Amino acid sequence: MPKPDLFQPADDDARRIARDLIAQATHAALAVIRPGTTLPSVTRIAMATDPQGAPLSLISSLSHHTAALDASPDCALLLGEPGDKGDPLTHPRLTVHARAQLIPRDSADHAPLRDHYLTQRPKAKLYIDFADFRLVRFAVTDALLNGGFGKAYILSAADLIAPFPAPQTVPEHKA
Template identity: 60%
Template sequence: MNTRNPFRPVDETARELALDLIAQARFAALAVVHPDNGLPSISRIALATDSVGWPLTLISDLAEHSRALEANPACALLIGEPADKGDPLTHPRLTLHCTARPIPRATEEHTALRARYLSQRPKAGLYVDFADFRFVRFEIVDGLLNGGFGKAWKMTREDLCPPSDQRTT
């Protein structure tokens, strides 16, 4: 058994890379546990950030991943896409382990997130107010950052909190 630790100590470079990946992400792969069979399932979702830089999406209640998140809010996001050229494994990517938190409609939080989301994803204006769509904020538990070959970091929630984030929960 190989007991060698592949992770580097988290430093400011790793923090900046992870926060940049979150801030620049337009979409992500969302991993959930399927409620019917307990198997993992993955979907592509649009992604934006809330006012302090945490991941946010707008999803339909009709989507299978919505039902899965209702049954079990534990999920993971994979953020980061390879460039058009080169080995895809040399490009940075970030796995975030999260808890999905749906945002109730008719709240101040929903109103603020709606404005924020539409400023980042204006085409969502076509469906943002449909009755089956709702915002989901992803509360980060921890993450795994891969900066390319030989560059891996295991990151805590605190490592992934934007500097302006004052969250206590």
């Protein structure tokens, strides 16, 4: 017997929640596959967005997750934080499936992305130019939004990155 589809069709509310989660994220959990294995690994990274709203980060080549992304750029990001009250599972969260694009320092994209990143994360000015740090843009393939109990959506890359009105505050969900 086939399982019922538990995902609702993407709508403007789901798109807005997902885009707000991306726009407001200061960090994310990054899931990668450890090089030479089939074992997953998760770490926390700093988050910003590129000018189109795609996830953007700054990572060190000294880290294990950078080696993992070099070996296999397919990855996932988990965004969204539980609120101060209620069940953590009632708060919106977004799993973004993506392909990491490590931005070479000598590419035409590097300087504008560097400047854009620093407008969002000015404290990174202390280390952004260290030789081991690289910008990484996450090209979204799709995403899973859990907007709270009974609010599950599969979103396309266009649902997340296409032009849309300015981010609003993520609605507070009460448990």
